[in-house]
Amino acid sequence: MKKTLVAALTVAMVAGSLVTATPSAQAHDGVGVGIAAGLLGGAIIGGAIASSRPAYGGPVYVAEPGPPPPPCYWQRQRYWDGYGWVIRPVRVCY
Template sequence: MKKTVSILVAVATLAGSLAIAVPQAKADGGRIAAGVAGGLIGGALLGGAIAASRPAYAAPAPVYVEEPACRIVRQRFWDDYRGVWRSRPVEVCD
């Protein structure tokens, strides 16, 4: 309860000081609008120039390596557990 009251007092104090310190809003003959418009246009131009520029790092070109020709052959082997000849696929590379 004490924390809540102290937070409310702090917020009320801060809001009161901001309300007193804020001057009246005035247009100043359009100077603020010109500044905002100039900032938006300048930001758009700068952003477009950055987007159109080349990246700082370009990845190297891909290199293709030809792998040796391999094939699958069936190899016979003796299965001691079952006591029979069996076959299995084996990859043979030249």
């Protein structure tokens, strides 16, 4: 319904602009009318586009998840902290 209405308004606007664009003895009189018709037509079409619902794309392919990450474990490692040897737990993953 909205598309039909927009199409009808577009045809009416184009027909109206053709009528106002007829040549006359004084060309400066038709310029203002043509600009006004263009602005009015742009406002009508812009309002119709702004009030329309957004279009969403179709279905999207989603790949299967990869294999699970390798298991991790905690290992006790010793290191020198400048004053002596310290043992701390470290997580090791492969």
